Amino acid sequence: MNVAYFPGCSLHGLSRAYNSSTHLVCDKLNINLQEIEDWNCCGATAAHSLNHKLSVSLGARNLNIAKNMNLDMITVPCAGCFGRLKTASYELRNNPELAKEVAEIINAPAPVEPEVTNLVQFFTEQVGLEKIASKVVKPLTGLKVAAYYGCLLTRPSKVVAFDSPEQPTSMDDILQVIGIETVNWSHKAECCGGGYAASETDIVVDLSGQVVESAKNAGADAIVVACPMCHTNLDTRLGAIEKSRGVKYDMPIIFFTQLMGLAYGYSYRQLGFRQLLNSASPLLKKQGII
Amino acid sequence: MPSSTTPMTADFFKAIKLDEIDNSFQQELLDNCGIDLNTCLECGKCSGGCSNTHIFDITARQVVKLIKMGEVDSLLKMDSLWTCVSCQLCVDRCPASIDIPRIMDYLREVAYKNQIPATREQVLVFHELMLGHIEKGGRVEEGFLAMEFNLKTGDYFKDVFDPGMKMFFKGKVNPFTPKMKKRDETRRIFKMTSLRKG
Incomplete structure (x- = not known):
């Protein structure tokens, strides 16, 4: 199966573990990820916060390249990039006036194709749980985790049109078919603080703190994410969260593709587990997984 | 009454x-x-x-x-x-x-x-630095962005030791991210959508 792949800046930077584990898992599933040639940054919070046209145009350029690669679907592992590309695609489809302007800005026809999906969506809708389960060589039984979706995998639902906006289940389904138990919890799709990691760190410590607290109260031993921003905020600010709340959470933050990779027989090292600030090794050893 | x-x-x-x-x-x-x-x-x-x-x-x-x-x-x-x-x-x-x-x-x-001052100046500074990265190089280099942010805000040691050094030693920070090639294309996008002329 061929699909266009938009890694985004974080997957080449702080979240390389998400990139490498995604590639390994896709190899096993016979998915050929074709990176969008010479892609540009989606513009993230900075662009849409200050300049709508810029934000849509940055997305349009990427969509146009993917279209010229003759691929009808893009998959995006980063929820932030996914949100921007999906919104750009939605705007171009529904706002012909803007689409005309954007075409001039990017010096190419405004692309209404291809279809933009996030990685969790691509796995559940295009690959299917049965196939995902069929590649498991080592079920990860004994692990009890909270699947954390954050804001942008499922919202705004009018644009994204995937899963339930506030109580999604698709990542839980993937984790369950590889042997993991997932908890029911309240903060599945609450915000981690997003792009305020550096500029308003207090907001991140507050919001991410609520997420970690809620996962712990639901009995989770780890939080599993599908977004590099959620990962960076939770993983790098856990120390500050523990300090501000006076609680030791002992909560590794793991990419869902890293766990799929373990179930598919890849090693701890190959999957980039060593890059996690809060090591998952004690938990995985306790359950006899590594 | x-x-x-x-x-x-x-x-x-x-x-x-x-x-x-x-x-x-x-x-x-x-x-x-x-x-x-x-x-x-x-x-x-x-x-x-x-x-x-x-x-x-x-x-x-x-x-x-x-x-x-x-x-x-x-x-x-x-x-x-x-x-x-x-x-x-x-x-x-x-x-x-x-x-x-x-x-x-x-x-x-x-x-x-309209250049109305932001109540949280550092948020705007971060957005502008980030857009600067994209305008110049097409992509964002997170490590350099964080350093520039500290220099610009004058809070030089923010996050440097914790979590910065931890991230560095865990191999999380990547100073060699692949660059974008056709940077004139993103520059064109910035030029044509510019809000503050001149």
Whole structure:
């Protein structure tokens, strides 16, 4: 199966573990990820916060390249990039006036194709749980985790049109078919603080703190994410969260593709587990997984 | 009978005179963003769902109301513009699907264009540095961006030891991210969408 792949800046930077584990898992599933040639940054919070046209145009350029690669679907592992590309695609489809302007800005026809999906969506809708389960060589039984979706995998639902906006289940389904138990919890799709990691760190410590607290109260031993921003905020600010709340959470933050990779027989090292600030090794050893 | 010195209700609550309300901004939102605030049910679910309503100086519901009342100046100066996390909970919970995150973006864009100072200067600094990266190189290099941010804000050691050094030693920081090639294409996009001319 061929699909266009938009890694985004974080997957080449702080979240390389998400990139490498995604590639390994896709190899096993016979998915050929074709990176969008010479892609540009989606513009993230900075662009849409200050300049709508810029934000849509940055997305349009990427969509146009993917279209010229003759691929009808893009998959995006980063929820932030996914949100921007999906919104750009939605705007171009529904706002012909803007689409005309954007075409001039990017010096190419405004692309209404291809279809933009996030990685969790691509796995559940295009690959299917049965196939995902069929590649498991080592079920990860004994692990009890909270699947954390954050804001942008499922919202705004009018644009994204995937899963339930506030109580999604698709990542839980993937984790369950590889042997993991997932908890029911309240903060599945609450915000981690997003792009305020550096500029308003207090907001991140507050919001991410609520997420970690809620996962712990639901009995989770780890939080599993599908977004590099959620990962960076939770993983790098856990120390500050523990300090501000006076609680030791002992909560590794793991990419869902890293766990799929373990179930598919890849090693701890190959999957980039060593890059996690809060090591998952004690938990995985306790359950006899590594 | 109230004595002549008793303040009248009218002194506390200024009567809203419908024919004196300036609703040009409401119309502007409809024209430019396709958002119709007349569909607002005033139920307050937007503020109820909001991630950061506990620190907002003006809440989502108040934003909608104030636009309808023509009080746009206070909205362009509000702190909420710079603490909204764009989590999309308000629009998703709104029974009338009023796109409040888009309204916030629009207000911020107008404020930025007119150089109205941001209450959280560092948020704007971060956005501008990030856009600078994209304009120059097409992509963002997170490590360099963090360093530039510290230099620009004068908070030189922010996050350097914790979590910065930890991230470095864990091999999380990548100083050699692959660069984009056709940078003239992103520069063109920036040039053609520039808000502050010159």
